[in-house]
Amino acid sequence: MYFAATHYIPTMLEVTRLFDFPYYQLEKFNLDKALVTKQNGEWIATSTKEYIDRANEISRALLRLGIQKDDKIAIISSTNRTEWNIMDIGILQVGAQSIPIYPTISAEEYEYVLNHSGAIYCFVSDIEVLEKVRKVMPKTQLKEVYCFDKIKGCKNYSELFELGKDDGNQKDVQERKDNVRPSDLATIIYTSGTTGKPKGVMLSHKNMTSNALASAKRLPISGIGVKALSFLPVCHVFERVLLYIYQYSGCTVYFAEGLDKIGDNIKEVRPNIMSVVPRLLEKLYDKIYAKGGELSGIKQKLFYWAVSLGEIWEPYEANGWWYNFKLSIADKLIFSKWREALGGELDTMVSGSAALQPRLTRIFSAAGMKVMEGYGLTETSPVVTVGMYRENHFKVGTVGKALEDVEIKIAEDGEILIKGPNVMIGYYKDPEKTDQVMSGDYFHTGDKGSVDDNGFLKITGRKKEMFKTSGGKYIIPTLLENELKQSRFIEQVMVVGEGEKMPAAFIQPNFEFVQEWMVKKKISGTSPEEIANSEEVKTRIQQELDVCNEHFGQWERIKVFRLTEDAWTPEDGHLTPTMKMKRDVIKNKYLALYENMYGR
Numbered sequence: 191m192y193f194a195a196t197h198y199i200p201t202m203l204e205v206t207r208l209f210d211f212p213y214y215q216l217e218k219f220n221l222d223k224a225l226v227t228k229q230n231g232e233w234i235a236t237s238t239k240e241y242i243d244r245a246n247e248i249s250r251a252l253l254r255l256g257i258q259k260d261d262k263i264a265i266i267s268s269t270n271r272t273e274w275n276i277m278d279i280g281i282l283q284v285g286a287q288s289i290p291i292y293p294t295i296s297a298e299e300y301e302y303v304l305n306h307s308g309a310i311y312c313f314v315s316d317i318e319v320l321e322k323v324r325k326v327m328p329k330t331q332l333k334e335v336y337c338f339d340k341i342k343g344c345k346n347y348s349e350l351f352e353l354g355k356d357d358g359n360q361k362d363v364q365e366r367k368d369n370v371r372p373s374d375l376a377t378i379i380y381t382s383g384t385t386g387k388p389k390g391v392m393l394s395h396k397n398m399t400s401n402a403l404a405s406a407k408r409l410p411i412s413g414i415g416v417k418a419l420s421f422l423p424v425c426h427v428f429e430r431v432l433l434y435i436y437q438y439s440g441c442t443v444y445f446a447e448g449l450d451k452i453g454d455n456i457k458e459v460r461p462n463i464m465s466v467v468p469r470l471l472e473k474l475y476d477k478i479y480a481k482g483g484e485l486s487g488i489k490q491k492l493f494y495w496a497v498s499l500g501e502i503w504e505p506y507e508a509n510g511w512w513y514n515f516k517l518s519i520a521d522k523l524i525f526s527k528w529r530e531a532l533g534g535e536l537d538t539m540v541s542g543s544a545a546l547q548p549r550l551t552r553i554f555s556a557a558g559m560k561v562m563e564g565y566g567l568t569e570t571s572p573v574v575t576v577g578m579y580r581e582n583h584f585k586v587g588t589v590g591k592a593l594e595d596v597e598i599k600i601a602e603d604g605e606i607l608i609k610g611p612n613v614m615i616g617y618y619k620d621p622e623k624t625d626q627v628m629s630g631d632y633f634h635t636g637d638k639g640s641v642d643d644n645g646f647l648k649i650t651g652r653k654k655e656m657f658k659t660s661g662g663k664y665i666i667p668t669l670l671e672n673e674l675k676q677s678r679f680i681e682q683v684m685v686v687g688e689g690e691k692m693p694a695a696f697i698q699p700n701f702e703f704v705q706e707w708m709v710k711k712k713i714s715g716t717s718p719e720e721i722a723n724s725e726e727v728k729t730r731i732q733q734e735l736d737v738c739n740e741h742f743g744q745w746e747r748i749k750v751f752r753l754t755e756d757a758w759t760p761e762d763g764h765l766t767p768t769m770k771m772k773r774d775v776i777k778n779k780y781l782a783l784y785e786n787m788y789g790r
Contacts (some may be wrong), residue, residue, distance in 0.1 A: 205403060206372040207395040209283040211437040212242050219414055219440035225272040226444045233444070233458075236272050241279075244351065248280025249363045251354035255311070259285035259366070260375070262307045266291045266300075266323065267315035270424045270445040273338040273347060275433065277313050280350075282395075284366045288377050290425035292767040293319050294760050299388070301326035303380050306390060306619065317341055372396040378618050379427050381568050390618030391568045393427070400611040401571040402434040404593040408562075408578040410538045411462055412439030417535075419461035421446035426768060427572045428542045432465055460533035468546045469769055471539070471561070475550055476678055476703060478528060496520035500556035501549055505584050517556060525557035538562060540576065543768050545649060545672050548587045555586075565589035565649060569633055571612040574598065575647045588646035598641055599632060605653050606639045607632040638666075655773065657688035663745040665693050670748060673741060677734040678703050679727075682758045684776050685748065686784060694787045695751040696780050697731065698758050722753040752783040 203214050215224065216238045223235040236244070257263070263281050265288055267274050281288045289307045291300065293315070300322055304312065312335045314320045323335055336347040376395045380388040406412070418441045422429040436443050441463070446455040452470075482493035499513070499520050507514055529536060539554065541563045551561045562584065564576030575598070577583060577590035584590070592598050596610035613633045616624035627634045638656070639649045651666035658664055667685035670693070674683045681700040687693040704727060705716040713726050721727055731753070739747040758764035763775050777784060 205399055205438065207370055208376050208398055208434065209279045211434050212238060212279060215437045215440060216242060221442060223442045225275055226442060227272045228447050241276065244276045245279035246360065246363060247351045247354035248276060249284045250357065250359050251350035252280065252284050253359055253362055254353055257284055257286050261286045262289050262309040264289040264291055264304060264309040264312040266293050266319050268293045268319060269315065269448050270420045271338065274424055282376060284363060285370050287375055290379060292423065292425050294767050297322040297325045301329055302387060304330040304332060307378055313347055315339060320344055375615060379568050389620065389623060392615040392618050393571055394615055397571040397612050397614060398431060401573050402431050402438060404595065405573045405576060406435045406438050408576050409435060409439055410579060412441060414440050416441040417459055417461045418443050419446055419456060419459050419464040421449065421452055422465050422467065427568050429465060431572065456533045460535045462535050463538050466539045466541050467543045467769060468541060471550050492523055496524035497553065500553035503552040503556035521558060528557045529559060540564060545668065547672065547676050549676055551586050563589045565647060567635055569614045570608050574608055585646045588648045591645045598647060600641060604638040606635045606637045608635060659687055660689055660691050661745065665746055670742065670746065673738045679731050679734055684771055684773060686777060690788055692749045693746065695748050696754055696776060696783065697751050698754045699727065719755045722755040750787045752787055754780060
């Protein structure tokens with residue numbers, strides 16, 4: 191396959207605003223397949239030119255609907271799709287702002303975000319989202335809701351193409367575009383906060399374009415012929431900025447049908463690059479490992495041998511020629527099959543949102559699919575650091591080096607502070623909260639970390655999540671949690687114990703894996719409730735804790751735990767849409783277990 195040169199220097203068109211990205215792509219690449227979405231079982235491609243033409247039709251239609259500069263338009267989509275991107279560009283180039291909303295939040299949360307942002311139009315993907323919006327619409331300022339899917343009784347977004355077909359007001363669109371400055375507000379992204387009401391993060395065109403352009407320099411491959419698979423929610427700034435990066439780099443973007451179809455889509459699309467979250471990699475690895483467990487004899491021994499090699503992998507062939515020779519054999523016999531199962535052409539996965547187990551970084555990288563971990567927040571547009579294999583910008587166990595023009599400072603208490611063109615304008619309608627997180631030009635991330643002599647950032651935990659036991663000892667729960675989540679028996683874990691004599695943990699078992707283990711061991715009762723109360727399961731998980739505890743000081747070790755009977759999900763309130771734990775919610779849900787752990 192042909193890949194064009196990695197980096198391109200703009201000549202005529204300088205990208206300074208988000209809607210410049212597709213125009214830059216038209217000038218430099220003019221792709222036949224810019225954005226590709228599956229409809230009725232068929233992948234439908236939109237060219238760069240059609241993408242821009244459609245966006246201009248949307249812009250002309252919005253002007254005819256009376257959209258003014260700084261009006262707010264919400265977009266809520268259950269899946270990533272071409273329509274989202276067309277709407278995004280169409281809204282931005284008339285000087286309005288797009289308000290992306292997580293599809294999985296409750297109708298009440300929809301109401302809050304729609305009202306707080308002042309959105310006057312809303313575009314939704316499907317009937318499920320539409321029904322939630324309709325529940326709260328009378329309590330909002332919404333004038334109309336349009337749907338991407340064809341739904342009876344709801345205006346379809348294609349009606350705007352008809353309204354914008356006449357290009358008689360294109361000069362007005364151009365005038366609006368010309369008046370949009372890089373410093374202007376582009377979007378308000380509502381953080382899926384672990385506590386309280388979500389905050390509206392105001393990001394300018396400059397915030398996000400500077401971040402995309404700096405991040406594009408870390409992209410391992412780019413140009414015509416490169417395929418990217420997009421499935422993380424585009425309402426989250428991580429995936430959204432990646433889409434701008436892909437457009438700038440000339441990659442064809444395929445939109446996955448959903449998390450449940452990700453395996454099928456990978457095989458169909460055969461992507462070269464994709465973004466992931468740690469939980470997805472954990473699940474992928476668990477499935478691969480389970481298949482290895484089904485092998486027998488020499489095949490199984492070879493499988494486990496290859497995995498053990500992967501677990502000690504180091505970048506830049508640091509393990510020496512003998513290791514690399516063995517790895518080449520493992521690659522031919524085992525790892526090549528892993529790659530084929532993931533499409534056969536996957537070169538790099540970019541991981542964000544949460545801490546990634548170094549073991550998974552090593553194993554997937556050994557298997558020829560390098561995992562580049564990054565770090566950032568919505569408030570930093572989002573990328574602060576990201577790994578890159580070239581130029582020694584990659585170190586296992588770190589989140590890479592800072593982007594160009596982004597400065598990292600570690601405060602006296604270990605908190606990570608960020609300064610750069612990517613730092614947000616502030617929180618919408620909340621100058622007080624903005625002031626709380628800013629010290630001059632530096633943004634207080636709330637995360638703790640350290641930067642080594644070579645510039646690699648390592649995250650050590652959340653400042654607010656640290657707690658003291660009654661003995662005055664500090665506990666960083668994320669360190670223990672990340673260690674425990676390497677166990678295949680454990681799906682989720684939350685360490686507690688503030689003000690108590692010792693740390694303890696709520697553990698949600700990996701029900702699917704534990705069920706398989708119980709069947710093999712001929713242990714009866716495999717429902718979630720039975721698993722959570724099984725003495726055999728508790729004994730086995732205690733063994734996992736014992737291994738974990740060896741890596742920590744006596745005061746940090748988890749002395750007691752309780753298993754939960756239900757899965758922790760965003761829908762049930764345990765997790766945010768980006769899969770972060772809502773610690774207060776989880777503790778309150780299992781307050782009886784908490785009291786029991788501490789003998790009360």
